[in-house]
Each structure stands twice: as C-alpha cells, then as structure tokens.
Amino acid sequence: MAILRTEKLIKNFGAMTAVAEVDLEVEDKTLHAIIGPNGAGKTTLLRLISGEMPPSSGRILFQDRDITARPYHEVAHLGIGLSFQKTNIFPKLTTWENVWLAAFSVGKNLGGFFRKAGLLDDVGRRVEEVLVQVGLEESRERRARELPHHEQRLLEVAIALALSPTLILLDEPTSGMAREEIPRMMDLITGLKEHYTIIMIEHNMDIVMSISDLVSVMYFGQLIARGTPAEIQKNPKVQEAYLGM
Amino acid sequence: MENQKGPLARFVPFGIVVLAVAVLPLFMPYVVATEIWIFALMACSFNLLLGYSGLLSFGQATFMGVGGYTAGLLALHWGLSLIPLFILGAVSAGLSAVLLGYFCIQRRAIYFVMLSFAFNVMIYYIAYQWTSLTGGEDGLIGLPRPNLTIGGWEILNLDSPRAYYYFSGVIFLLCFAGLRYFVQTPMGSILVGVRENEGRMNAIGYNVRNYLWICFIVAGFFSGVAGVQYALLFRQVPLDLIAWMTSGNVVFMTVVGGIGNLFGPVLGAGLFIWLSELISPIWARWPLIFGCVFIAVIMFFSGGLIEAGGRLWEKLRGTR
Numbered sequence: 001m002a003i004l005r006t007e008k009l010i011k012n013f014g015a016m017t018a019v020a021e022v023d024l025e026v027e028d029k030t031l032h033a034i035i036g037p038n039g040a041g042k043t044t045l046l047r048l049i050s051g052e053m054p055p056s057s058g059r060i061l062f063q064d065r066d067i068t069a070r071p072y073h074e075v076a077h078l079g080i081g082l083s084f085q086k087t088n089i090f091p092k093l094t095t096w097e098n099v100w101l102a103a104f105s106v107g108k109n110l111g112g113f114f115r116k117a118g119l120l121d122d123v124g125r126r127v128e129e130v131l132v133q134v135g136l137e138e139s140r141e142r143r144a145r146e147l148p149h150h151e152q153r154l155l156e157v158a159i160a161l162a163l164s165p166t167l168i169l170l171d172e173p174t175s176g177m178a179r180e181e182i183p184r185m186m187d188l189i190t191g192l193k194e195h196y197t198i199i200m201i202e203h204n205m206d207i208v209m210s211i212s213d214l215v216s217v218m219y220f221g222q223l224i225a226r227g228t229p230a231e232i233q234k235n236p237k238v239q240e241a242y243l244g245m
Numbered sequence: 246m247e248n249q250k251g252p253l254a255r256f257v258p259f260g261i262v263v264l265a266v267a268v269l270p271l272f273m274p275y276v277v278a279t280e281i282w283i284f285a286l287m288a289c290s291f292n293l294l295l296g297y298s299g300l301l302s303f304g305q306a307t308f309m310g311v312g313g314y315t316a317g318l319l320a321l322h323w324g325l326s327l328i329p330l331f332i333l334g335a336v337s338a339g340l341s342a343v344l345l346g347y348f349c350i351q352r353r354a355i356y357f358v359m360l361s362f363a364f365n366v367m368i369y370y371i372a373y374q375w376t377s378l379t380g381g382e383d384g385l386i387g388l389p390r391p392n393l394t395i396g397g398w399e400i401l402n403l404d405s406p407r408a409y410y411y412f413s414g415v416i417f418l419l420c421f422a423g424l425r426y427f428v429q430t431p432m433g434s435i436l437v438g439v440r441e442n443e444g445r446m447n448a449i450g451y452n453v454r455n456y457l458w459i460c461f462i463v464a465g466f467f468s469g470v471a472g473v474q475y476a477l478l479f480r481q482v483p484l485d486l487i488a489w490m491t492s493g494n495v496v497f498m499t500v501v502g503g504i505g506n507l508f509g510p511v512l513g514a515g516l517f518i519w520l521s522e523l524i525s526p527i528w529a530r531w532p533l534i535f536g537c538v539f540i541a542v543i544m545f546f547s548g549g550l551i552e553a554g555g556r557l558w559e560k561l562r563g564t565r
Contacts, residue, residue, distance in 0.1 A: 093437070
C-alpha cells in the first residue's frame with residue numbers, strides 16, 4: 001500500500017522546471033531511494049514533500065490525505081521527518097537539547113508549557129531512546145558544533161527520528177562522511193527500515209543498491225525509471241541518462 | 246530543558262538579587278534604587294526578545310510608555326487604586342504588543358529593528374501631538390500615588406520613598422521570578438531554538454511566528470509593569486518615557502550587562518542608572534564612562550559584565 005503519492009508534481013523556478021510532473025509512489029515500510037545526477041531535482045522533490053516550499057502544481061498525498069502546500073511546520077505533525085543534506089542542527093545547543101526540541105514539538109500539550117522543561121519526563125525518555133537508537137548517548141552533553149562531522153550527521157537523523165515520524169526523508173545522509181564512518185550510518189538506516197518508511201536521496205551507489213527496496217531515478221526534473229536495485233542497474237534508460245553508458 | 250541544575254546553582258543567583266533589593270538603599274537614595282529595579286525589569290523583558298529570541302527591538306519604550314500613560318491617565322482622571330492601575334497598565338501594554346508585535350515579527354534582522362523603531366517613533370509622536378490626552382511635551386504631571394489597598398483595607402502607605410522602594414522591589418522580584426520561570430519552561434527552550442536555527446524549528450513542527458509573537462507580547466506586558474512603576478515613582482509620565490532614547494538606553498543596559506540570561510540585564514540596568522543618577526551631578530559627561538564600558542564589553546566580553554565577572558571569578562579560583 002502506498003503511504004505517499006505525488007501526482008503530476010511540478011515545481012518551477014522562473015523559467016526553469018526543477019520538478020516536472022513527477023508521479024511518485026512510496027510503499028509503506030520500504031526504503032525508497034531517489035537517485036539522479038546533480039541538479040536532477042531530487043532535493044527539490046523532498047523539499048516539496050516536506051512542505052518547505054509549495055509546488056507550482058500537482059498534489060501530494062500522505063496516508064491518503066492531501067498535504068499539498070500545507071504549512072512547513074504542520075507537516076512534521078503529520079508524521080513526516082526530514083533530515084537535511086546540509087547539516088542543519090542547533091550548533092550552540094547540546095546534543096540532548098537538539099533532540100529534545102524535536103521530541104517536545106510532537107509530544108507537547110498545553111500543560112507541558114507551564115512546567116519546567118527539564119521536568120517533562122516523557123519527553124526526556126523519548127530523547128534518551130533516540131540517542132541510544134542512533135548511538136549518540138555518550139555525546140548527549142556535548143555542544144552540537146563540537147561533534148565530529150559524522151556524529152553531526154547522526155544527530156541530523158536523530159532530530160528527524162525524535163519527531164516519531166511514519167515517513168522519514170533522508171537527504172544524502174552520508175554527505176561529507178569519511179569512508180570508514182559510512183557503515184555506522186548504513187547500519188542505522190538498515191535498522192530504521194523495519195519500523196519506518198524511508199525516502200532517501202543518496203549519491204553513493206553502493207549504499208543505494210545494498211539497502212534500498214526500490215529505486216526511482218530522476219533526470220532533469222522527471223522520473224525516468226522505478227524498480228528494484230537490480231532492475232534499475234539493468235535499465236537501459238538509466239544507464240544512458242544517469243550512468244552515461 | 247536539560248538536566249536540572251542543583252538547588253544551589255538554581256537559588257543562589259536569585260538569592261543574590263533578593264539580597265540586592267534588600268540592601269541597595271544603604272548605598273544610594275531610595276528614588277535611585279527604585280529606578281534601578283524599574284529599569285532592571287524593563288531590561289529583563291527586553292532581553293526575552295534579544296537574548297532568548299535573537300530579536301533586537303529598538304522600540305521597547307513603546308510598551309513602557311503605554312503602561313505608564315495608561316496608569317497615569319487612570320490615576321489622574323478615574324482615581325483608580327493601585328492594583329487595578331498595575332493590571333490595566335500592564336494589560337494595555339500587552340495589548341499594544343499584540344498589535345505591533347503582529348507586524349514586527351513578520352520580518353527579521355534589520356527589518357525587525359526598523360519596524361520596532363518606526364512604531365516607537367510613531368507612538369511617540371502620537372503622544373507628543375495629542376496634548377489634550379497625554380499632556381504633549383509636558384507629559385502627565387501631578388499623578389496621585391495610591392496606597393496599597395485590598396478590599397478597601399489599606400495594607401501599605403506608599404507615600405514615603407522608602408515604602409515605595411520596597412513595594413517596587415517586591416513587584417520587581419515577582420516579575421523577575423515570573424520571567425525566570427517563563428524562560429525555564431519549554432517556551433524558553435523554543436525561543437532559544439528559534440534564535441539558533443529558525444528554519445530547523447519550522448521543519449520540526451514549530452510555528453515560529455506564533456512563538457515569537459507570544460514572546461513579544463510577554464515582553465510588552467512586563468515593560469508595561471515597569472512603565473506603571475515609573476509613573477508612580479515620579480508621580481508623572483514624562484514624554485521621554487516613550488521616546489526612542491529610552492529604547493536605546495535599554496539596549497545599552499542589556500548588552501553591557503549580558504544577554505545570556507536574565508541576570509545580565511539587571512546588572513546593566515544597575516550600572517546605567519547608578520552612573521546616570523549619581524555621577525551625572527558631579528560630572529555631566531558621564532555617558533563617556535558608559536560609552537567606554539560599552540565599547541570594552543563589545544570588544545572583549547560579548548557576554549557582557551556577567552561574562553567578565555565569570556572569567557574573573559574563574560581566574561581568582563585558579564581554574565584557568
């Protein structure tokens with residue numbers, strides 16, 4: 001069953017079309033990778049789904065609800081968590097505080113606003129769960145800006161996870177990570193696959209082909225292929241357009 | 246939001262402020278000491294915007310003025326008692342913050358600064374021109390200072406500077422505790438999050454504009470309380486109370502004291518008022534001293550005097 005569908009989704013920036021009539025279907029509890037060369041429109045597509053920007057036309061349906069052009073801040077409450085390509089954390093706050101802000105956002109109730117933040121046990125428990133899940137529990141007291149890059153990337157994912165999402169959007173989760181640091185992120189994403197639906201943009205083909213259930217290929221804003229990693233690798237259109245073969 | 250500090254770390258700083266309220270008149274006249282706590286409250290409320298939310302408002306005097314004028318007019322024409330004066334003065338300032346804040350928080354950075362400044366100037370000229378209501382350039386003068394009564398019973402006669410000082414000190418401490426609690430609730434954490442990364446706060450589900458609006462209103466409300474205190478202290482509302490110069494002074498006080506927490510603005514306000522009231526009769530060019538302090542703080546202690554004190558303390562303890 002499709003948890004997310006886009007219908008004829010278009011995003012224009014002036015005369016340039018970044019996303020051109022994209023019909024994407026993402027099945028529940030799958031890891032759906034979106035690949036394509038730089039400038040293919042992958043990140044723009046994620047930004048449309050996350051509500052960061054409205055589409056020029058078309059529809060986005062999440063769990064059969066039309067969420068097209070919903071305000072950015074509302075989308076997180078619908079169960080969509082976004083992890084950015086460029087690390088987008090709270091650098092001066094501690095790791096714990098970074099995750100806390102996300103956990104409180106979805107767990108908040110009016111009563112919670114009248115209590116001291118440190119006394120909200122349920123939010124604190126959720127933060128601890130997420131920190132353990134991503135393996136950052138030892139860095140909880142460290143300021144985010146002091147974390148090594150790969151831990152900042154993990155924190156980026158942790159913030160998305162703390163929203164208790166149904167769908168996680170991962171935009172190049174291994175971006176900028178050293179080769180030896182990548183397996184830790186891969187293990188994390190593989191573990192997440194069991195519990196969440198994931199849309200992942202990734203340039204590292206080894207990662208894409210080894211952990212994805214389905215792969216969609218974008219080229220000049222259009223979706224040109226969809227299939228399992230094995231099917232995509234054999235697809236002549238993909239080889240021609242994306243792999244340049 | 247993080248693990249709670251120990252009881253000592255939580256209560257000692259507040260205890261120092263309580264002690265300061267108790268002993269300050271030993272070192273200066275009651276009127277000057279009262280003025281310090283009034284501007285300390287004003288600076289703390291302003292610091293909600295600057296220190297916690299990252300919004301530099303150059304128009305906070307608007308709300309001090311609205312609170313002061315409201316209380317002044319109600320005291321002068323309606324003879325209201327003390328508690329209603331405070332409530333209505335603060336609420337009117339809060340309501341004006343609802344309106345002006347709605348527009349100001351639509352913009353950020355220099356545009357926010359200019360909007361807050363423009364509204365301040367606009368309200369100032371309304372007060373200046375509307376002579377029949379506000380007294381124009383003369384302001385409102387000859388205000389009565391009602392005694393503290395509850396249910397018709399007189400609790401405290403506020404005629405003497407000493408009585409009014411301690412009454413104002415208690416009002417300050419109550420408001421300070423309220424502001425402190427406010428920044429310790431999730432609201433404080435959310436505002437810090439907005440200051441650090443507004444885009445990410447939106448992405449994780451916070452309607453940032455609404456939170457900034459609430460912050461603006463709360464800051465306006467407490468500035469209104471300070472305005473009422475000021476009007477009753479001097480039994481007048483000078484036009485200058487609502488002038489942009491007052492807004493600027495509050496910025497100076499806060500930055501010099503330190504914007505990292507609520508104690509910095511208290512320190513900054515104390516220093517500013519002390520210099521202006523006690524040094525100015527001796528040396529008219531006292532702003533030079535404050536200017537030097539301001540430059541030194543900006544150059545060497547971006548965390549203000551609080552940070553400078555902290556560093557000195559660490560040095561004395563030999564931890565560095």
